[in-house]
Amino acid sequence: AQTVTQSQPEMSVQEAETVTLSCTYDTSESNYYLFWYKQPPSRQMILVIRQEAYKQQNATENRFSVNFQKAAKSFSLKISDSQLGDTAMYFCAFCDKAAGNKLTFGGGTRVLVKP
């Protein structure tokens, strides 16, 4: 079974600065996806960014980028130019393509952006 670990329960960052969230996972699979989801205080879980395991290039979506290290099984999220609206819980998720795209979530990291 896959496991996903987010070692930082909480992080705070000043507005306009950069914060990096860590995520490690354990799997014997070679074909999978990785996702970062954001859950603001309003609770709606929103997909932030996705990475396909066979792609070496790190995914980028505007101010959000990842550092995907497949050998190290590491998938960190960098939020650049942080905005107040980035305040949320962030969940790293592993998607097992061989198991019907089953998602395994990490415990989450609470990010607080301070003005």
Added chain:
Amino acid sequence: ETGVTQTPRHLVMGMTNKKSLKCEQHLGHNAMYWYKQSAKKPLELMFVYNFKEQTENNSVPSRFSPECPNSSHLFLHLHTLQPEDSALYLCASSLSPGTSGSEQYFGPGTRLTVT
């Protein structure tokens, strides 16, 4: 309505009550999911439906009974719940598992309190 909707948003029920949670997706997806989100625990996958057929039951107690009448609607019928069942119940949908790009899109959740 767009995306994934869930009703009710809040529900308080006694242990002897019977209630149902409803989820509807307007994204043209074929797979739907129920998750349980408890405080201080990772999201737990409960059930998966693909083209109305249940493909995963993650050892969920029988007091939770899912129903998927079509690819757009998903219900979770609740009866004789326990206080430890109090949680946020999230519904999600995606393209069929195995389809490229089948990331999951979440609803806002139902906050359930069992008294």
